[in-house]
Amino acid sequence: MAATTESSDAGAGSKRRHLGIPEAVFVEDVEAFMKLPGNDTADAVLRKLDEQYQKYKFMELNLAQKKLRLRSQIPQIKQTLEILRHMQKKKETTDPMETRFLLADNLYCKALVPPTDKVCLWLGANVMLEYDIDEAQALLEKNLATATRNLDSLEEDLDFLRDQFTTTEVNMARVYNWDVKRRNKDNPLKSSEKS
Incomplete structure (x- = not known):
């Protein structure tokens, strides 16, 4: 009983770690798999596997x-x-900083900015907020770390998703081949007519 709990906990941890992407289970024994409840015909199983594959494709697009x-x-x-x-460096001097501001697409304006310890940052959704330079720097460094960590996590999730594609494709091929062999075995006249 403990082994079952551990494996289910490991599976749950794996699912949480990969943004809720369900893990595709490799079909080791197709004959036994096809005898499971709900696996009435090979066509029905192939439809389920194709549906799962399409869900993975949708997840891949979003990621x-x-x-x-x-x-x-x-x-x-x-x-x-x-x-x-x-x-930050210019803040201590009295010399204004020369810069260019984007007024419109491909239209810039020269400006002299006096030393300041305040900046305004776009937060998104048409919201701008004024910060001290130190606070703004701390916020942006935190945002950069979060964005980098999220990008790494997305890369891992995409790799995991590619593994699920492969497993699902192999399962579909195995079920299809099993069905072809079963049909040939059930109908020996067609296989003898081919030879």
Whole structure:
């Protein structure tokens, strides 16, 4: 009983670790698998496996979109951090910082920015908030660490998902081949006519 509990706990931990992606179980013995309740015909089992495969495809699409968003977000955060570090250095001087502001697509304006210890950051959803440079830097460093960690986690989830694709494809092939062999065995006239 303890072994069953441990394996189910390990499975639950695995599912949580991979964003709720269900694990595809490899069908070791197709004959025994087809005798399980609910596995009435090979066509029904193949439909279930194909449905599971399509769900994995949908999950892959969502994860790929998240990955693209994170990959574009990380350089933006790094660039903003670099600007903040530059402003940190200029904060102690009296010289204004020359910069260019984006007014519209491909339209920039030159500006002289006096030394300051305040910055405004876009938080998203048309929200901008004013921070001290140190607070903004701490927030952005935290956001960068989180985004990097999330990207690594997404990479692991995508790798896990690819394994589930492979397992499901192999299961589908094994069930299909089992069905072909069963039909040939049940109908020996067709197999003898072919030879």
